[in-house]
Amino acid sequence: MNVQQKEKLFLEVYTDYRLRIYRICYGYIYEKEQVDDLFQEIMLNIWNSMEKFKGDSSIGTWAYRVAVNTALLYNRKTKQYKKVSREATEYNTLTDVGCPDDHKLKETRLNQLGLSISKLDKQDRLIISLILEGLTYDQVSEIVGIKANYVGVKVTRIKKQLYETLKKYDNE
Amino acid sequence: MTMNELDYLGKIWGEIPATDSTQTIAKLKKLDFFQKRINRLKVVAIILILTSLIITLSFLSNITLEVYIGVSIIIASTAIFIGYYLKNQFYTSKLDYGVESARFAHEAITMLRRQNGIFGLPFLMFILFMIAGANIMFLGMIPDSAMTPDSESVPANPLYFHIIFSVLIALSGFLGLLVRRWRIRREVNPLIEELSRFDKE
Numbered sequence: 001m002n003v004q005q006k007e008k009l010f011l012e013v014y015t016d017y018r019l020r021i022y023r024i025c026y027g028y029i030y031e032k033e034q035v036d037d038l039f040q041e042i043m044l045n046i047w048n049s050m051e052k053f054k055g056d057s058s059i060g061t062w063a064y065r066v067a068v069n070t071a072l073l074y075n076r077k078t079k080q081y082k083k084v085s086r087e088a089t090e091y092n093t094l095t096d097v098g099c100p101d102d103h104k105l106k107e108t109r110l111n112q113l114g115l116s117i118s119k120l121d122k123q124d125r126l127i128i129s130l131i132l133e134g135l136t137y138d139q140v141s142e143i144v145g146i147k148a149n150y151v152g153v154k155v156t157r158i159k160k161q162l163y164e165t166l167k168k169y170d171n172e
Numbered sequence: 173m174t175m176n177e178l179d180y181l182g183k184i185w186g187e188i189p190a191t192d193s194t195q196t197i198a199k200l201k202k203l204d205f206f207q208k209r210i211n212r213l214k215v216v217a218i219i220l221i222l223t224s225l226i227i228t229l230s231f232l233s234n235i236t237l238e239v240y241i242g243v244s245i246i247i248a249s250t251a252i253f254i255g256y257y258l259k260n261q262f263y264t265s266k267l268d269y270g271v272e273s274a275r276f277a278h279e280a281i282t283m284l285r286r287q288n289g290i291f292g293l294p295f296l297m298f299i300l301f302m303i304a305g306a307n308i309m310f311l312g313m314i315p316d317s318a319m320t321p322d323s324e325s326v327p328a329n330p331l332y333f334h335i336i337f338s339v340l341i342a343l344s345g346f347l348g349l350l351v352r353r354w355r356i357r358r359e360v361n362p363l364i365e366e367l368s369r370f371d372k373e
Contacts, residue, residue, distance in 0.1 A: 023188050049269045066269040069276040072367060073264055106184050113181045123369055126273075132185040144370070145272025 242309025
């Protein structure tokens with residue numbers, strides 16, 4: 001693979017998966033500076049691994065694998081947040097602004113979701129981020145390397161856990 | 173809050189904004205170039221060190237066979253240990269990031285365990301060879317007159333030199349081992365434990 005081909009393939013991944021990968025980082029880490037840091041590390045690994053891409057899977061699956069595997073080895077300490085530390089201002093850039101009340105509600109919910117995910121263990125954080133991205137159990141199975149029905153079992157458990165945590169926020 | 177609301181959260185999830193990384197490709201290219209340059213510099217540095225060692229040794233006069241043997245043992249054991257260390261060192265770049273996470277985790281664990289293994293028997297052998305090499309070298313460096321009890325040129329028994337240097341090498345090896353074990357406990361083992369969750373499934 002020459003530099004031009006590498007650059008072309010990278011641009012394809014970057015254009016199509018940049019936002020999705022960024023959201024996986026967000027689900028995995030939650031803290032803004034570290035999310036950016038992990039995102040950069042994933043992009044670097046995608047760039048460095050380009051030559052190893054043989055086309056056995058789709059480029060999307062491959063990119064997700066690199067993202068998930070990079071997150072697994074990400075060496076910064078990921079914290080569990082006990083209180084809402086992200087201020088609402090950080091979400092003022094949500095793409096769908098709509099009416100202000102709706103926007104505020106979305107911000108709050110998203111913040112609570114981020115906090116709830118941060119309380120899960122690392123593997124569950126990655127799986128739920130992929131599910132929230134709209135991936136099927138089969139696709140998640142292909143990325144993570146566990147059986148699809150086991151992904152289903154895990155997702156049900158994770159959702160239940162999230163539901164419990166989010167319910168606590170509602171009662172606060 | 174209902175379970176259905178999780179689907180709603182899935183929808184707004186897609187609205188999380190990403191940072192602007194328009195310069196990413198340029199940065200990556202720069203890094204590629206930088207990494208290649210560093211690797212070239214390392215090779216040049218190793219060649220320079222070895223050449224200067226050989227030149228220095230060739231200029232020294234009255235070098236006994238013991239010094240040659242001792243220095244050779246030290247250089248050879250260091251080179252072998254560094255080679256073994258580099259071969260088994262955990263480098264994230266050695267991993268294939270494009271495989272399934274379960275396989276990735278398994279490969280990473282294997283590499284991490286192999287790295288931990290460096291500081292077992294191989295490290296002990298390295299220290300023993302260093303001690304042996306240093307002692308043989310001193311045998312050739314300390315003149316015979318020093319061995320005689322009436323000698324005035326060497327105030328202390330040469331045996332003390334052997335003991336002191338042997339203990340110093342062993343002690344520095346032990347300290348290095350302690351630091352490494354501490355890092356393994358603090359950094360490597362928790363990572364292995366986390367990765368094992370993926371590996372087992």
